Amino acid sequence: MSAKASGVPFGIDFGGSGIKGAPVDLDRGEFAEERVRIDTPQPSTPHAVAAVFAELLAKFPGSEGPVGVTVPGVVVKGVVHSAANIDKHWIGEDADRLFTKGTGRDVHVVNDADAAGLAEVRYGAAKGRRGLVIVTTLGTGIGSALVYDGVLVPNSELGHLEIDGHDAEKRAAASAREREDLSWEDWAKRLTAYYRKLEDLFSPELFVVGGGVSKKADQFLPLVDIETEIIPAELRNAAGIVGAALYATESET
Known part of the structure; x- marks a missing residue:
């Protein structure tokens, strides 16, 4: 090299x-x-x-x-x-x-979700946004990152909130859509319930949605019926590496 x-x-x-x-x-x-x-x-x-x-x-x-x-x-x-x-x-x-x-x-x-959140706020979809930004990664589970005015609040683990008596990620993660062969519309209803819960608890300025399924954000994000602005992540597969390097540098200083 x-x-x-x-x-x-x-x-x-x-x-x-x-x-x-x-x-x-x-x-x-x-x-x-x-x-x-x-x-x-x-x-x-x-x-x-x-x-x-x-x-x-x-x-x-x-x-x-x-x-x-x-x-x-x-x-x-x-x-x-x-x-x-x-x-x-x-x-x-x-x-x-x-x-x-x-x-x-x-x-x-x-x-891993905290690293992705940091990267999206500094360089990606939420760059320049103030206030509370919640970054969620929809995959096998639901990862989450809380970033307030650019500062990470670590280990939020919001995928494990209880929604209608269930661990949220067991019903709303991307893996649940695939496992149950849900339509985009039916999955969006579950996501709506999940993000409304986050709205009630945190009143964020912005949601950013990452994970591999974010490449198909146009199929489901317009169907998520919430008041808060919600947008797809931009860095995708690079977010973890970029965020980890950023975290290490800021930990040093």
């Missing part, structure tokens, strides 16, 4: 099937070099994943900035407290310390 990424932060998006990373240009909110993907090891224990991070970073010898890592779980002061879709050995793991030791770099871990 070239030396053009020297000094810039590095973002790693850790998921159940793949680990993706790239140096990030924070002036533009874009990859500084082409992203690299490595399959997630099975089982995806913390030490096995740390070895993949070291392998990934070795592919970018010119990148020397701080490293941000997304984790699909609650993260408090670098310690992982939940592991819904990853190996249970992550629970209680001081991931910041493990990855810093394993890679020889300054590593900062952040919830």
Whole structure:
């Protein structure tokens, strides 16, 4: 790899099937070099994943900035407290310390939805918006990020609100639409109930909707009947890596 990424932060998006990373240009909110993907090891224990991070970073010898890592779980002061879709050995793991030791770099871990939310507010669909922005990612579950005047309020986990006696993401996530073969109209009714609940609780200025299904936002967002403005995310697959690098840089300063 070239030396053009020297000094810039590095973002790693850790998921159940793949680990993706790239140096990030924070002036533009874009990859500084082409992203690299490595399959997630099975089982995806913390030490096995740390070895993949070291392998990934070795592919970018010119990148020397701080490293941000997304984790699909609650993260408090670098310690992982939940592991819904990853190996249970992550629970209680001081991931910041493990990855810093394993890679020889300054590593900062952040919830995956929080990373995406930060990226969308700084560079994407919510850039320049003040007040409370709620970013939701609709996928296997529902991830969420609360960002107020550009400042992240971490670990909101709003996908687990109770709606009509059900965990919200079990009925309103994109996976529920596929599993139950719902029409866009029927799924939008469930999303309407979900976002109305968020409106009642938080009165946000804006909702941003991410996740892979956001590529088809024109099929369902116009059908979501709420008062708050709701728009699709822009950074899509880049959001986790960009947001992680941004989080790591701001954690350093």
